[in-house]
Amino acid sequence: MSMTRFTAVILMASMLTGCASWGSRWPSFANRDGDPRKNLKNPSKLDLDYAKWQEQLGNMTVARERYQRVLRDEPQSVEALLGLARMDQLAVRMTEAEQGFRKALKNSPNDPLVLDALGQFYAAQEKWPQAIDVLKQGLQVAPKDDMIRFHLAVATAKSGDLATAKSHFINSVGEAEAEYNLGLILHDQGNLELAEQHFIQATVKKPTLEQAQYWLNEIRIEKETKNLLAGTSRQQRPEMAAPAGALPSSTRMNVAEVTEQRISPNDVLGIQQTAAQQPHSAPQTGVALATNSLPASSRSANVYNPFATGTALPTINGNLTPQQLEQLRNQR
Secondary structure (H helix, E strand, O other): OOHHHHHHHHHHHHHHHOOOHHHHHHHHHOOOOOOOOHHHOOHHHHHHHHHHHHHOOOOOHHHHHHHHHHHHHHHOOHOOOHHHHHHHOOOHHHHHHHHHHHHHHHOOOOOHHHHHHHHHHHHHHHOHHHHHHHHHHHHHOOOOHHHHHHHHHHHHHHHHOOOOHHHHHHHHHHHHHHHHHHHHHHHOOHHHHHHHHHHHHHHHHOOOOOOHHHHHHHHHHHHHHHHHHHHHHHOOOOOOOOOOOOOOOOOOHHHHHHHHHHHHHHHHHHHHHHHHHOOOOOOOOOOOOOOHHHHHHHHHOOOOOOOOOOOOOOOOOOOOHHHHHHHHHHHO
């Protein structure tokens, strides 16, 4: 056996005999903990932060799973209860959402965060009395919380109490901003005139408030557009439907012109001859039939009136009696 092979055999033997000692120092995958959360000091906080992050990203399924995992570890977690309630609200499960907000309020009845969340829940459904009541409770608990006061101002303004809302807006965001927010709410409600006044006041009180000037210009454009559309609709109002057998308005004769067109006996004789020669002639282009203006007993499918202009005239037939001819002569 060569020295090289001998050395390889020695190394292999030493490896086999040293497995036990190596195993004591090398970590076994089979014995490793499968839940890395157990190695964290506060795994619920990590899950809660991750759930909020996923909620902001719009990954509601993942966010719900993490909120639920937090509640398994901490059943009284107010933030997890509020998170799940928001998930139900976004999923339009309003009964479950309200129960979730109420459960959080039961766990923390004086928590301004919970009161603000429940107030916004009612405001989102336009339940203004409930929203205002809960937000007032939140403001009593945290009188210096400008966010709760702002949400109370919005709910109060949308309920119609602009004076009280303005006071809350001023105390939370300032005078010019109060006018601006009132203008936005009134604009959303379709009250352009009053919204314009508030935007004007906002620009007067703070000329640098560019948002107010922007919406002021938008309102003026909307008003001008409405006025133009109203004028156009008046100018282009369609005419009433013409009666059957009437000519278009461009070729229609007025009543005075029609009554002045008398039919002389010579005209009658000429028409009689034409009707006798062509008893089934069709109407000329642009001339309407007037058979619907006659009584049913005197209508004929082949009657043709070359003088019809939308106003009923005597219909000429090829078989007039002497009495009818005499009546026509007396009309001169």
